[in-house]
Amino acid sequence: MKRILTALGLITSLYVGEGWTRERALTLAGSTTVLPIAQRAAEEFMNLHPDVSISVRGGGSGVGIAALIDGTVDIANSSRPIKTKELKKAREKGIKPVGTVIAKDGIAVIVHPSNPVGELSLAQIRAIYTGEINKWKEVGGESKTIVVISRDVASGTFEVFKKLALGGERVRPDALMLASNKAVATTVAKTPGAIGYIGLGYLSPEVKAVKVEGVYPSKEDVVSGEYKLARPLFMYTDGEPRGLAGEFINFILSPKGQKIVEELGFVPVK
């Protein structure tokens, strides 16, 4: 009996002790476009606050928002505004998603560096993605077949591209479907006839961004609105950001956080 009591006492003290030292935890999931910002910001934030542990996952904007609605994450990263369908779903579950714009991003249309085509109009991009045009020759390039690379439907980049560049039209069925910005960049870099689209933050010398409607996707032209394929990036929280989520979002909006945004190739909002 005594032994049992001691054991119970030990267990209780362990439990209480654990409760005292438990870290404050924050989980984020969603857009692979926002992912690098969230990861870098999380690292720096955890350096400043050793008691905080932040876990950041990708998955795509839709995945993040679905997780926020299910209550499994504190912040949903999204590269598109929340959809009415999702808002309705959230309301049913008693969750009020509020979006904070943490950065701006352009969607760069990219080709292989060896491709002589340096400029496309929105109409040409649409014709390529819907399958009206099959050869680079038709837009002033070589006689190569165009390899059209698109994203999965969970991608916010796809949603925005579909709306801004395709006007809601269907992507040709034989387009390649890849599951992340990085996968698109890697595949375009290794495929001479490819065309793809990625967030500005994923641009590298391995791929070539083309001018869209005569404008190169530079930060200045994303801010001014000259570059047509641009969008805000969001962090969604349940209600106005408060508590640890609020602290974290404020950190990203602070000069230090916005410097991270800029370093990663995105456009600061402040």
Next chain:
Amino acid sequence: MRDNLVKHLLLSCASLSIVFLAGITVTLFKEGLPIFKEVSVFKFLFGRYWYPTYDPPDFGILPLILGSLWVTLGALFVAVPLGVGSAMYISELAHPKLREILKPMVELLASVPSVVYGFFGMVFLGPLVQRLFDLPVGLTCFTASIILGMMALPTVASIAEDAISAVPRELREASYALGAMKWETITKVVVPAASSGIIAAVILGFGRAIGETMTVLMVAGGAAVIPRSVFQPVRTMTATIAAEMGEAPMGSDHYHALFGIALVLFFITLGFNLLADKIIKG
């Protein structure tokens, strides 16, 4: 008393897997069947277009079924000769010391995470295939088949090896006594005696390959069209579910359609597993 307790404990462990299986089956049917109120079974299985998020949507999964089958059959072309070959070598020819090294090595292949295979395929094998065959793009059915074949290899090899080792020594000795050479003994006595186990190994390898998700998502290219050549990007059923499930709002047609795909996949693997079972039991 204690024996009984242990017996019941183990019984509940064993029945737990039945509970899980039943739970999964019920969920699949419950979430998958509603799609057939929107689309007929025929249109779902034989529709040529998969545009689940457009308005109006198209829920035809023929390209996805064919994509899965092509990639899987391709994987078997890689895994079966290599797997059965290595099983024959390991159990019949290899020096015992070499066998001690080889067998765990083959099994080690199974422990490499699929995302690593996927990365390897995307960064190394894809571009190689593209240059070698002068294709527009390297992420093709062919590329995915090679990688999946490597992943199914340990399954095929280890089950085939078990089957071959289980052939009684008397059979071999009788064969030698009749004056047969080693090679004749292997091909004419041992392998036929182990054939049901080898066929089961092939079928389980098939199950391993058709269910694989991450690798095909990364390597097969993901084009939802009916494949006309192995050197063309394809999309499998598993990759579609993995890529789209996160976005599909719960209870929507898209969501039910994805479960519908899972249901089709479930019947395919169930069928092949029953077949393997039947063959093993004779």
